[in-house]
Amino acid sequence: MSKNSIAYRRVLLKLSGEAFMGNANFGIDPQVMSRMAQEIQELVSWEVQLGLVIGGGNIFRGAGLTNIERVPADTMGMLATVMNGLAFQDALKKCDIKAHVLSAIPMNTVCEAYTQRQALSYLTKGHVVIFVAGTGNPYFTTDTAASLRAIEIKADLMIKATKVDGVYSADPQIDPTAQHFSHLTYNDVIHRKLAVMDTTAVVLCRDNNMPLRVINMGKNGALSRAIKGIDEGTLIEEKVNE
Numbered sequence: 001m002s003k004n005s006i007a008y009r010r011v012l013l014k015l016s017g018e019a020f021m022g023n024a025n026f027g028i029d030p031q032v033m034s035r036m037a038q039e040i041q042e043l044v045s046w047e048v049q050l051g052l053v054i055g056g057g058n059i060f061r062g063a064g065l066t067n068i069e070r071v072p073a074d075t076m077g078m079l080a081t082v083m084n085g086l087a088f089q090d091a092l093k094k095c096d097i098k099a100h101v102l103s104a105i106p107m108n109t110v111c112e113a114y115t116q117r118q119a120l121s122y123l124t125k126g127h128v129v130i131f132v133a134g135t136g137n138p139y140f141t142t143d144t145a146a147s148l149r150a151i152e153i154k155a156d157l158m159i160k161a162t163k164v165d166g167v168y169s170a171d172p173q174i175d176p177t178a179q180h181f182s183h184l185t186y187n188d189v190i191h192r193k194l195a196v197m198d199t200t201a202v203v204l205c206r207d208n209n210m211p212l213r214v215i216n217m218g219k220n221g222a223l224s225r226a227i228k229g230i231d232e233g234t235l236i237e238e239k240v241n242e
Contacts, residue, residue: 005228009047010155011048011049012050012159013158013223014054015052015053015055017084018163027059034091037092039223040128049123050128051119051128051149055084055142056142058080059084060076061077070138070139075138079133082107085101089101098125098126099127100127102114102118102119102132103133104132104135111132120153131149135148141201143197144197150210157213159223159226160214163216165216165219165232166181166234167180167194167236168180171195181194185238186203189202196214197212206238211236212237213235214233215232
């Protein structure tokens with residue numbers, strides 16, 4: 001692969017925790033994680049600088065709990081992302097990829113604390129950086145954390161991996177007439193209330209001109225095509241070319 005064929009040199013990839021479950025209802029499927037690590041290995045071989053933000057929904061999701069207050073529930077969810085980050089770091093290392101877990105909540109005996117300076121240092125060395133524990137604050141989703149980290153590391157592109165191939169006007173698994181969008185503006189997403197990311201995350205991208213591409217991570221080759229700049233899934237940016 002020629003370096004000149006890569007459209008984006010530094011990328012922030014947002015993965016949902018549910019992506020690690022495979023066909024199970026909970027936890028981590030080692031085969032799914034291994035496949036994802038192999039896809040990351042290909043990008044690293046192209047000298048793409050890659051940061052990852054991983055959700056924790058496969059282990060714990062506090063949004064639906066009524067017997068635990070919001071702050072401790074959100075903290076539990078952030079800790080679940082740490083578990084996923086450590087597991088994926090192990091999967092990457094088995095592919096001979098140098099990877100570091102940086103946590104927004106300091107826990108020095110488990111992983112490194114996040115700083116922008118350390119993250120940029122690792123990225124410039126070609127190491128994969130896994131950002132965990134969200135923003136370190138309750139009331140913020142991992143989507144918002146992904147937008148924030150993408151901006152902080154000066155990524156060329158943020159990619160959100162989902163179970164569908166882009167953004168639709170409705171859930172295509174429920175509504176077969178749902179319209180697929182190949183390009184949208186940030187304001188399109190906000191005004192149409194499209195289920196892409198929470199509004200805070202979208203506004204962060206908009207106000208900092210961070211392009212966002214939504215792809216189906218389960219689709220073979222989707223991630224590599226997005227990195228090459230091929231029209232894959234849905235691209236969300238400030239202006240849509242007419």
